[in-house]
Amino acid sequence: MENVLAIVVGILVACATFLILSRDLIRILLGIAILSNAANLLIFTAGRVTRDAPPLVPGDLEVPAGAYANPLPQALILTAIVIGFGLLAFALVLSYRAYVAMRTVDVDAMREAEPPYPDQSPPTGEDGRQTPLRRRGAAGTPTREAAQ
């Protein structure tokens, strides 16, 4: 079973990486969300998985009877889920603030901390430095922000 889960983890990581490499800040955040799930699943898998045997001690016993799932990775993942959520929530709000301040979700255009070199062209041209050449949705439709 672990082998199959390992393949799934690989697929999730690949999807997350592709999203994180994007120019679009929102897609980067989606990638982080998937990556945190993938990481949890990775820890879970590395601790081996067991079907139908939760790590619970029956009420009248001192130690679990028979096989039981590995409790240690579960404890770690429980922490990781909550921390991952905190991180994602903060990153989301921060990105939203960045968008409000800079009016863009294009990370190539966010150059406040590292201003472009005098001779460095602003993000234009092929290979990930494009200005919006094409738009999804109806061209010219006023966005919600633009309407405000």
Add this chain to the structure above:
Amino acid sequence: MMLPAVISGFALGAVAPWVVRAVGARAHWLLAVLPAVLFVYFAGFLPGVAEGQVYRFATEWVPGLGVTLSFYVDGLALLFALLISGIGTFIVIYTGGYLHGHEQIGRFYVYLLSFMASMLGVVLADNAITLFVFWELTSLTSFLLIGFNHEESRSRRAAVQALIVTGGGGLALLAGLLLMGAVGGTLEISELMTQPEVLHGSPLYTAMVILVLAGAFSKSAQFPLHFWLPNAMEAPTPVSAYLHSSTMVKAGVYLVARMSPGLGGSELWFYALVIFGAVTMLTGALLALRQTDLKLVLAYTTVAGLGTLVMLIGLSAPLGYKAAAVFLITHALYKGCLFMSAGAVDHETGTRNPLELGGLRGAMPITFAAAALAGLSMSGIVPFIGFIGKEVMYEATLHLGPVGGVVLTIATIAGNALTIVAAGVVVLRPFFGERRKTPKHPHEAPVELYLGPCVLAGLGLLAGIAYPLTQDSLTAPMMGSMAGTMPDHRAAELYLWHGLKLPLFLSLLTLGLGIAGYVYWDRIRESLAATLRAIGWGPDLGYDQVIAGVEWLSFRQVRVQQTGYLRHYLIVTFTVFAAFVVWTLMTVGGGPSAFEMPAVRLTEWVALGLMVMGAGAATLVYSRIAAIAAIGVVGYAVALIFVMFSAPDLAFTQFMVETLTVVILVLVLMRVPLEVRAFRGLGARIRDAVISIAVGVVFTLVLMGVVQGDLDLRLSEYFAETSVPVAHGHNIVNVILVDFRALDTLGEIFVVTVAGLSTFALVRLALFKRKGGAGEGGGA
């Protein structure tokens, strides 16, 4: 006894400002007691050393690394120690007069006395690491002293330049010393020098010689690294007289002499020393004549003198060493004296330009007398030590053989003749001829300023007249150290009258050439200046170009490394990660060995399928709503997996968190424009897809490798077994979280709290701005 003697200078330096504050303007007389006492202490070694004894003192420092604070007194070390402490005494006194009333004179004494201690450490150290530490300390104190007038940009540049050149050379020296230590099996130089055959036989011999000589040549201002020394004349005159003529710049000469028994004797060593030394001698002497500043004239003749010393050591035993030993004493005595008297002239008249000076012998008779004696020694006139020095120098060069001997002798005659011209410039020009108008009306300098020059000039005369004493107590032991043998008084024999032999005629020829050169000095100077202007480039300018080149290079490098694009950094990170893990899996192993298809239930297939499809959809769709929904699907599918594989607590938490995540995603992202503008081009997408797949594959391989290996369950079993008996909880996962690892959980609660507060703060910030009606930031 030796360790306190060496480091006493640091101790006195540390309290010097308070001594100055307590004693006032006469503090220099008190501070000079220490170097004087040290001089007497070192002089106590003279009789023993003259008989060939050596003294070794060792204190443990870092025994684990073979580093000891060991000191070694032999003829070579003792002569240098005497020069350092003896001249140091007069320099401290001189400083009191020269910087009289300077408000930061206390700081100056700190540097000066620390330098003296560092320099004593260099010449007395036996352990290579100890030598290196003191060596770099002299570079540092020299940096501080050159930059003493730190308000002047020229001083700052000169200080940094000297530090870069000498400090960089010091690093080369360290590498060389460590190589020697590795080959010789010890870091004690005295032991290394007894095994020349081991050092010569090593394949690393060439590297050792080059590295050690790089350190020595940079410190002793050998061509083409000589440029820092004239620039160092920005320092106050006591520094120039002490560090940059008589002591620190001779550290390189000392090192070459010290290493001669072990490293010397090869062709590489001989040619490196003789060629670099001779070229430096001629370059320095020639450039000295172009200067119109007494200190610069002296600085360039110092470069020439250092070149001469290196060349003579290269000529090796016995004649080269004899000439080097005599010339070392000669040069230290006359150069220290002339620097100090030039400083006195500057102090009294307000100028150091020999063209503006003249006829001072009446106004400054004592300074004149000292300078004249030193100038005579510099010119090599009977019966000064300088005369003996020149005689043995010619003996050494003539001894070399028909071709090399003639070439080297001619070069030496030229160097010495040019030096005589320089002596005329610094002694005859200011003191003879017509009195000229100077910025200040000249008076005799105070006693502090002429005491040192008088004593040093007198010693130059004395050392010449009492030459048997010089020979027995100073030069013969030093020659022994350089040759690695006992002092050989027969080989070291000096003569004031050598008979009507070739060296005497060469001396007369040199003198004649020098006098002629002095007469035509104005013309020589101008044509030299014109030539240099025509060349228009020199090592000093080259230094600037190198620095500018380094700056350019680092700028280009930053441009490549720090593009400012987040994706570039991420691409590098992911690629390096994937490549390194694959490389490790291939070289070290640890990847999966086999793949067995396990039995997977239908419900599990569904959950896994949902997960993969969700992730794929989130990656491929551009609609925000669809992507958020897909993310939710991934999260819920993970929760399902947790349910199926016996993790009810995880599933419960995951369901809750995933729901919240989707809610927040929708809340926030719906405020951002729905159409996505930031597209990657097709090429970029293919590149990113390749990187992503590689990263995913790496994760899969590593995880498969992990699950196919052994699992250490001891900790899990411990928790399971102790959960009820110790912690009274039946849910093992909960017990781990709130009991066994309660502190971790507390930390987690803090993290989540801080994240929540920050999120709240960011949201509130937006609200307030909106209420205030202020524009929300600038457009991008």
